[in-house]
Amino acid sequence: MTFLYNLGIYFYALATRVAALFNPKAKLFVSGRKNWKQQLKSGVDSQADYLWFHCASLGEFEQGRPVIEEVRKEFPQYKIALTFFSPSGYEIRKNYDGADLVAYLPLDTKSNVRYFLDVLQPRKAFFVKYEYWYNYIHQLKQRNIPLYIVSAIFRENQSFFKNSLWGKWYRKMLFSFEHIFIQNEKSAQLLEKIDITNYTIAGDTRFDRVAAIAKSAKKFENVEKFKGNSPLIIAGSTWKPDEELLAAFINNSRGVKFILAPHEVAPANINRIHQLLKKKAISFSKVQNTAIEEFDVLIIDSIGILSSLYQYGNIAYIGGGFGVGIHNILEAATFKLPIIFGPNYLKFKEAVDLVEEKGAFPIDDSNSLNKALNRLLEDKNELANASGICQKYVEKNVGSTKVIIKKVFNT
Structure with missing residues (x-):
């Protein structure tokens, strides 16, 4: 078996060299x-x-x-x-x-x-x-x-x-x-x-x-200004299937602000997301000297700041659940945000735990996403309960x- 393992490593090395020509x-x-x-x-x-x-x-x-x-x-x-x-x-x-x-x-x-x-x-x-x-x-x-x-x-x-x-x-x-x-x-x-x-x-x-992270989160005055007094939904580490569902909700929403932080921040992908949106949207790299409070959607086109942005949110959507698996939900949970994600979450203990405790909510299509978001936006008690559940879950596991x-x- 050791010989076969070593042979497998050899072929893996060969395959990556071939793939390097175009990937x-x-x-x-x-x-x-x-x-x-x-x-x-x-x-x-x-x-x-x-x-x-x-x-x-x-x-x-x-x-x-x-x-x-x-x-x-x-x-x-x-x-x-x-x-x-x-x-x-x-x-x-x-x-x-x-x-x-x-x-x-x-x-x-x-x-x-x-x-x-x-x-x-x-x-x-x-x-x-x-x-x-x-x-x-x-x-x-x-x-x-x-x-x-x-x-x-x-x-x-x-x-x-x-x-x-x-x-x-x-x-x-x-x-x-x-x-x-x-x-x-x-x-x-x-x-x-x-x-x-x-x-x-x-x-x-x-x-x-x-x-x-929660104790040392960076402050962003422009994000505070963007949010104002509106509820803010932060969608982190999203992929195309997540963004298409979210865009449909965003385009029909009123009185809610959104931050979209896609997993892929290449210009072509950022432009694609802009094309999905009917609401007034701006990329984070272009907010200088703008009246950012007039925009409905802030698209994060840089990396390394998402974990600090969650401090400004009221609800989080975490991407990846329509692909190989959801991304990190704990960064949002530590800031007391109820969490929504797609169906592929069962390999992640923290997600399973929070679903059972009703601090997180899985969705599988546009209809279930709309229901989950509207319920949290309209029912302040449910929002507060889910928020408290997420906070306590993190605190008891440190x-x-x-x-x-x-x-x-x-x-």
Whole structure:
């Protein structure tokens, strides 16, 4: 099975090189790893002790960030190395000042792994949520470097829990972790079934992250002016199916302001959204020296500010639910916003929890979206109740980072 895995990595590398010829993301994936050995060698301080954190992409980084920043504060004797698998994480966070070294993760071949670990020589390693690379995990175990996974969540249909040859081989990786920090009781039950007991139900570190965001949110005077005294619906990380549903509601609304923050902020996509709207709309990049209060819709055509914008909202719509899955709902929940999203949310514990508690509301078409929004806009008691539910949900789930730090560093 190890041979087949390594063969699969080889073909994956070949496929990405082919895809790089016509796919911009694949091109970044390949070009970002060119000369990685020289960059690693020059970037590592050979006299320092490193802690290595690895994240698949941007979402996992936000999940691991509270741990990184707490470690940096409490244990300044260590330097932090941060790696990403995906360009969508690295390209946005390559200048993150909470790490001393930020790099792409070299592909999981035996030779790459040996060189990477020989140069970095981390004292401890942390993988965030669900990164399982056999050669890295095997080599860390061989070198007696403690490996932890943070905010892991397991499901019954994962390979670890299948009795096939692949499943049994894949499962062995879990026994190489020093400790596994999981999010929920269901994950604990699954681990127990395969005789893994070195776990702690620590919860989800994202709650610590969004709580920190709420305390340090940026202020935007132009957004305050835009909102005025009107109720404000903020639609975050939207995709085309979300935007088409929302546009129909917006075009028929009265007395309500809207912020649309699409996942894709390329000019062509921003122009497409403008074309959908009959209401008076303006892009965020063009609000200077305008009477912004006269507009009904503010379209965010930049990245990095959405989490702070939620402080001005009354209701949130989170995109992705008509695609592979919803985006981060906790950033809105921490600001007490009731949340609406599409039908593909069942893989996200926080979404399932908030639907059950009636702080979030799934929709599957234009009619159900209209009903959900109108109910919250017209019934102040329901809006207040849903708002309180979201606030309490975040508050009761903070603290995962402290649990992890205490266990790892015996504090």
